Amino acid sequence: MKNNLNNYLQQTKEKQEAIGHFNFATADVLRAIVEGSKEAGAKAVMVGTSEGEASFLGLKEAVALVRAIREDYNFPVFLNADHFKSFEKCKTAIDEGYDSIIIDASTLEFEENIKLTQKVLEYAKNKNPDVSIEGELGYLRGSSQVQQKIEITPEDFTKPEEAKVFVEKTGVDRLAIVFGNIHGIVTDQEEKLDINRLQQISLTIPDVFLVLHGASGLKDQDIINSINNGISNIHFNTELRVAYKESLEEALHQKPEETTPYKYLASAIRAVKELVKQKTRFFIKTQ
Ligand code: G3H
Ligand code: ZN
Numbered sequence: 001m002k003n004n005l006n007n008y009l010q011q012t013k014e015k016q017e018a019i020g021h022f023n024f025a026t027a028d029v030l031r032a033i034v035e036g037s038k039e040a041g042a043k044a045v046m047v048g049t050s051e052g053e054a055s056f057l058g059l060k061e062a063v064a065l066v067r068a069i070r071e072d073y074n075f076p077v078f079l080n081a082d083h084f085k086s087f088e089k090c091k092t093a094i095d096e097g098y099d100s101i102i103i104d105a106s107t108l109e110f111e112e113n114i115k116l117t118q119k120v121l122e123y124a125k126n127k128n129p130d131v132s133i134e135g136e137l138g139y140l141r142g143s144s145q146v147q148q149k150i151e152i153t154p155e156d157f158t159k160p161e162e163a164k165v166f167v168e169k170t171g172v173d174r175l176a177i178v179f180g181n182i183h184g185i186v187t188d189q190e191e192k193l194d195i196n197r198l199q200q201i202s203l204t205i206p207d208v209f210l211v212l213h214g215a216s217g218l219k220d221q222d223i224i225n226s227i228n229n230g231i232s233n234i235h236f237n238t239e240l241r242v243a244y245k246e247s248l249e250e251a252l253h254q255k256p257e258e259t260t261p262y263k264y265l266a267s268a269i270r271a272v273k274e275l276v277k278q279k280t281r282f283f284i285k286t287q
Helices: 007-013 026-038 051-057 061-072 087-096 111-125 158-168 194-203 220-228 238-254 266-283
Strands: 018-021 045-049 075-086 100-103 132-137 142-147 174-177 183-186 209-212 231-236
Touching: 007 018, 007 061, 007 132, 007 209, 007 231, 018 026, 018 075, 018 183, 018 266, 026 061, 026 209, 045 061, 051 061, 051 075, 061 075, 061 087, 087 100, 087 111, 100 111, 111 132, 111 158, 111 194, 132 158, 132 183, 142 238, 158 174, 158 183, 158 194, 158 220, 183 238, 194 209, 220 231, 220 266, 231 238, 231 266, 238 266
Parallel strands: 018 045, 018 231, 045 075, 075 100, 100 132, 132 174, 142 183, 174 209, 209 231
Antiparallel strands: none
16 A cells, blocks of 8 residues: 555544644754654654745755655655645645645635636646645634634534535545634634534545644644544644744743754754644544
8 A cells, every 4th residue: 555645544534533734834843743743653744834834945945854854754744735725836836746735725616616626636636646635615714823813603614515515526635624613823712613513524525534724722622522523634833833932932031142043942842842742642542
């Protein structure tokens, strides 16, 4: 069997476990994610660059870094183009050697979303059949930062019957769904997942890998319930960003005379690694 991402996801789904997806824009955070995942006992990890993170780091650089760290650690690390919104951006990522693409056309009309997703999938699979493709359906609000409040209504949620049509027409490997999840952390509101909606979606499209985006700010039990009800891939970004920034601020404050980056960055890297480890333990069944 090929060691591609879809095969890892299939094995994970059969065990009712999940693979983690964590975002990065710098080499130190990438290393922290890989070390944390491996030490927690994950079988594989996905690392992602949003369009902004990819343009900061460079797509070629992201591919080269992931290849190097995969070899160095002898651990399956898959690079994902996270919420890429146009065919051109997705094509560039595929051509550069990304392992996975999320074509996020969820703000378009349903039929337009289908068309664009189909176009990306066809290009990707012709170029490299091992590339895993994710589509997105539903209105996933918020962004990967700390926010006060995000209005969310059941109207935003993914509709099972639409998801069925979407998956049949596009042939996506994975689907990002909305059932109460939002991107980022909210300070003045409690994030609540509608597990019943997740169950309905999961029963309607049992063969696609369902993806939970916006896991930052969710309770550990929400993560566990999601995995037990059909989620096999979980995305974290904001919590990592906050951990990194707060540790860095603390280090600079503690030793204002320190000018060596690998010294003042050490605690921030440790904080990200510990957080990844802690989250990853919820993705795996130990017994
Ligand atoms: O695609 C990225 C994730 O969905 C990040 O969400 O910032 O809420 O952890 P988060
Ligand atoms: Zn996301």
